[in-house]
Amino acid sequence: MKLSLRRVRSVAYKEYKHILRDPFTLIVALVLPLVFVGMFGFVIDLDYKHMRVFVRDNDQTSVSRRFLQEVASSGYFDLTPVHGQLQADKALGRNDSPALMIIRSGFGKNVRAGDPAKPGQIQLLADGTDNVQAGIMGTYMQGVLQKANAVFMRADPVLAGQSIAADSLIRSRFLFNPELNSRWFIVPALSTIIIGLLAIVLTALTVAKEWENGSMELLLSTPVRPAEIVLGKLIPYFLLTFFDILIVFALAIYVFHIPFLGSFLLYMLACGVYITGALALGLVISVVTRQQQAAIQFAFAVGLLPSFIFSGFMFPIENMPVFFQYFTALFPQRWFLLISRTVFLSDAAPVTLAAAFAGIGLFAAVMIVLAVKKFKTDVEP
């Protein structure tokens, strides 16, 4: 017997009615994401300006001075010159400055040479104790560097004639914690991960509820098949949570003015696949536990821990032991954060995210198959 789309639709419509008549589900699904994104949006101060940066200019050329002018004119950084290594070290240890910028000698010469293999180099040493500010500073500095590159290219007739990438004249390298860059870029991503957690909880209740109130017995006595029940339950919750994601995204971009450089469609595709995996995981939990209380405890444990520990959100994956670096590959949160970061920060070609998409896609597919296979078709206790 083949999968009946009609029965899938019937199950989906019935679930939709349940959702409409269940205030708990509606509040959890619609209000909580708004609370989260609002909380993140307001708590994380996005308006970092006039950050004090000490500068040690070892180049002392017109190019390095011109570059520092560009940095200062951005408005984000107040530059204070320091001289000598000792003063530089002291400056970094002071609490009132988050960073020290070192312009290497030869900077001006390299910039003028225009050789992509030997760009002008600056070093930014950021105070990692305030990782949010350090991350934001790094991101701002990227923007300033890009602008400076463009300025130099325009100003120099020799350089202007060459096809040199905008970022190849000056490059920055972060000494501390390169994964920190701008946490607030991932506010919508983090909200989506929390929506994913909610998704696990929401679907974790649905099948268990049917077992507890006895309606599963009725369902099993009809011709409906496990795959139809699983898909029928996924669809309305997918629509509900995807609606949440759209709201969160709109709030992040239009209310909190979080920059978004990549492809909207690519990001939404990632959200859709990620949420499908989370919903299916909830169904697997529900199908296996068959009890609401056990299901909800399981859902929180399974949803919460990987979201923060193995996703790379709290602890950079690159800094983990090798085993755990591979282990994190099992968790879709890791891949989704990678996609979010990349899509938010750059307009990278989709092909660069193929592995990450494969990660979340495979997880979703495995979870759907598991939910169907583990679905009990008899009422044996």
Added chain:
Amino acid sequence: MNEEKIVISVKDLVVAFGSFKAVDGVSFDVRRGEIFGFLGANGAGKTTTIRTICGILNPTSGTVKVNGQDVSSSTAVLKPHIGYMSQKFTLYPDLTVRENMNFAGSLYGMSPEAISRRARELTEFIGLPHDLPDPVSHLSGGVKQMAALASALLHEPDLIFLDEPTAGTSPATRVAFWDLIRRLARQGKTVFVTTHYMDEAEYCGRIALMERGKIVAMGTPQELKDQFFAVKPLELSFLKPVQAALRAALDKAGIASAVFGDKLRVRAHDRQAFNRAARPFEGAFEAREVPPALEDVFLEAVSGRKGV
């Protein structure tokens, strides 16, 4: 028994949960169009048997055939022919009766028009109120049961399984329910019903008495009465308060009795033994022969007597 008419055939059915045998070697046949009753106390194995026939519980051993097909291997084919009303209330409490019916009907592949037509017919047939806009959870127990029955009958199944349909309902609802069951049988439907109300079993064409996973007796109500009661039971009315003492004396003599209101019902197959035991109480009671009820049969069957 005419083989062509057999729609349910159960042979040596065993359903075990771990070491516990809920159903232990049960065999019986059900014919098309009959009302077949399964009687027994709670935990006797009635629900387990019905669930196995409906294909929602796997047998440990033995065979279950419906319409000549093995249930285990042909579940998908058989389900559209089966209407099942569970002992547990299984409609969705937050949906209205009509929404529940729409959902159930659509799972059987019925079109919205067909569901509407059947819903109207069943509302008439069952006597459900036409307009029930509230969620099922707001309805009274009797209406809920009727709605559950309507939902089970929506796809016009040939075989209807009703597991304790009248449990916990009012006497009026019970009467209405059995009236419906008889009307369904008159329409040619086969009705398999379980109950622990002995008076209800009188409405069945045939009954099987179940005790601890085994069928202890089976036949029409009259056949069972004849089988177990060649000598009719006695009903004693008391002129003096000797009921307790007499009962103790009967117990001592191995004669079973049961209190029915202010009367004592005595299954006195051996009248001489009864007379001996009751002699000290002569003049304190009046005895008359009464037709055996199914309850008497059940008690006899459970006590292990094979009938006389």
